[in-house]
Amino acid sequence: ASDCRIGVERGALVLWDMAAARAVTQCATIDFGDDSGGFPDDRECDDVRFEGMSMAWALNVENLRRDATDCRRACDLGLIALRDY
Numbered sequence: 001a002s003d004c005r006i007g008v009e010r011g012a013l014v015l016w017d018m019a020a021a022r023a024v025t026q027c028a029t030i031d032f033g034d035d036s037g038g039f040p041d042d043r044e045c046d047d048v049r050f051e052g053m054s055m056a057w058a059l060n061v062e063n064l065r066r067d068a069t070d071c072r073r074a075c076d077l078g079l080i081a082l083r084d085y
Helices: 002-009 018-024 068-076
Strands: 050-052 080-082
Touching: 018 050, 018 080, 050 068, 068 080
Parallel strands: none
Antiparallel strands: 050 080
């Protein structure tokens, strides 16, 4: 807990803000990749670049840009946004 507190005090850690992330996430410009990941078309985005209400609960970097249909759909609906904004 003290590590997190120190990180927040130094400005190294900030809470992810869905509204702020959605405001700057431009879904039309994102390269979502393809559907070659382990869980395509399951209505959950498995790409670690995103956060939000339509994300899979277990994420793996191996699914980066490999769940295009699910992630594009969720992004277009405003259910996910980029983690780094």
